[in-house]
Amino acid sequence: MPEAKPIINKEQLKVFKQYLQKADKNKVLRQLPDLHEEAMEKVDCLQCAACCKNYSPRFKTPDVKRISKHLRMRESEFIDTYLRVDEDGDFVVKASPCPFLGSDNFCSIYDVRPSDCARFPYTDEDVLLKRQALTLKNATFCPIVFHVLSRLSV
Incomplete structure (x- = not known):
């Protein structure tokens, strides 16, 4: 069952931003493979395709x-x-x-x-931390990024 498109409000975005700024890089990098796999199992990219519909690589x-x-x-x-x-x-x-x-x-x-x-949505690599503005933008439309950040920031 495809996960719904994230509906992210400014408060959630602020929480994600604060988390990324303070995150323990090594701890996050250890968590990413499992969280990425978990999100990929929950979200069917072919049902979404918001990245391809709205943005360009x-x-x-x-x-x-x-x-x-x-x-x-x-x-x-x-x-x-x-x-x-x-x-x-x-x-x-x-x-x-x-x-x-x-x-x-x-x-x-x-x-x-x-x-x-x-490489998109970069939820299994250090781009998630290195390019925080990109990660936050991606969280506004990609359910996988939203899922991973939601799980990391709890």
Whole structure:
């Protein structure tokens, strides 16, 4: 049964932020594998796909090379067709939802997807602590991040 999309209020976000700022890094890193697995068992990403519907990963140079080759496109053609440069100077998709997301929430380039997609939602790695602003943003739409932070901060 898919877990509902998180409805996070400002108070919860504040609690998560305070927790992340004070968290014992080693203790959290030891807990993440089990909490990540627990969340992945509770949440069906194919029922949600909020990440793909509303946000874009960064497309790094290796991603562009791999995906354009897979699509049998020149890299410049792939970039012109699908990508734009964001305010941080990164390649991201031109529009949401992601053009590779199907109506069934399956990714048409899943086997060659960007590394950001493969690693998302970062709940099994130290990005959760190292990039706290990203973690908090992700908690507002990703039930997995919300679940992991909820379990950590109790």
